[in-house]
Amino acid sequence: MPPQPPAPPVFYSFPDTSKLVDSLANFVVKAQKDAIEKRGKFTLALSGGSLPNNLKGLIGQEGVQWDKWEIFFCDERVVPLDHEDSNFRACNDAFLSHVPIPREQIHTIDESLLDDLDELSDEYEKQLISLFAEKNAARFPVFDLILLGMGPDGHTCSLFPGHELLLETDRWVAYLEDSPKPPSKRITFTYPVINHAYRVAFVVAGESKQDMLHAVLDQPEEGLPCSRVRPAAPGLVFWFADDAAAKKASTNVACHIPCRCSN
Numbered sequence: 001m002p003p004q005p006p007a008p009p010v011f012y013s014f015p016d017t018s019k020l021v022d023s024l025a026n027f028v029v030k031a032q033k034d035a036i037e038k039r040g041k042f043t044l045a046l047s048g049g050s051l052p053n054n055l056k057g058l059i060g061q062e063g064v065q066w067d068k069w070e071i072f073f074c075d076e077r078v079v080p081l082d083h084e085d086s087n088f089r090a091c092n093d094a095f096l097s098h099v100p101i102p103r104e105q106i107h108t109i110d111e112s113l114l115d116d117l118d119e120l121s122d123e124y125e126k127q128l129i130s131l132f133a134e135k136n137a138a139r140f141p142v143f144d145l146i147l148l149g150m151g152p153d154g155h156t157c158s159l160f161p162g163h164e165l166l167l168e169t170d171r172w173v174a175y176l177e178d179s180p181k182p183p184s185k186r187i188t189f190t191y192p193v194i195n196h197a198y199r200v201a202f203v204v205a206g207e208s209k210q211d212m213l214h215a216v217l218d219q220p221e222e223g224l225p226c227s228r229v230r231p232a233a234p235g236l237v238f239w240f241a242d243d244a245a246a247k248k249a250s251t252n253v254a255c256h257i258p259c260r261c262s263n
């Protein structure tokens with residue numbers, strides 16, 4: 001069978017953040033159940049920014065098999081893990097430290113390599129390879145779920161508009177020293193990793209995201225970093241937005257606005 005085109009995004013919008021947080025937690029737990037049933041574990045990648053706080057709904061959730069989770073970071077700032085800019089720290093403070101996930105299943109950067117970005121990104125890529133490569137014949141890791149944010153300029157992970165890393169086709173993890181969003185030194189998943197996932201979900205909230213969300217969904221030809229997230233079939237993209245962010249967004253999505261999905 002010829003390769004199928006990517007499916008249109010599935011769009012959910014919610015009247016307020018607490019409903020979004022509850023629904024996102026349910027969605028993650030469903031993705032986890034599905035992954036464990038089919039593959040015996042749940043591989044999840046997390047972003048920084050506002051996302052960690054939107055995952056607090058996972059604390060105390062029933063039906064979570066934390067011992068089956070393997071967590072990576074879609075991008076990470078090149079700082080010690082206890083630094084206030086660390087994406088690991090943000091996720092740890094928001095929810096990871098409140099749930100019984102074994103620490104060795106949370107895959108963080110090697111702090112001894114902070115002075116050598118090439119080595120640092122290479123080592124993180126090796127952590128991915130050791131988890132994914134043996135059982136997976138695919139050329140790239142296939143995450144069960146990747147959770148992303150959308151920056152005000154349409155960036156996601158540490159993939160910024162106009163940056164040469166948008167064109168990376170080989171490496172799984174790359175580094176940059178010129179991030180327009182501080183801090184400037186970061187490592188990031190590349191599109192081949194993001195676009196091989198079973199599910200990718202963006203989480204966006206607030207009026208300040210209205211125009212960019214409209215541009216990302218309705219002007220994909222602009223090639224904004226978020227618009228380039230198009231996992232190959234059977235992969236799916238989901239958007240979890242609050243009504244403030246969703247106001248100008250397109251109806252050119254699988255679940256139209258106004259949508260009050262309860263999942």
Ligand SMILES: O=C(O)[C@H](O)[C@@H](O)[C@H](O)[C@H](O)COP(=O)(O)O
Pocket residue numbers: 047048049050051075076077087148149150151152155156157158181
């Ligand atoms: O490390 C980072 O900076 C993030 O991973 C980044 O990609 C973030 O998700 C977006 O900038 C959105 O951030 P907000 O949700 O805070 O706008």
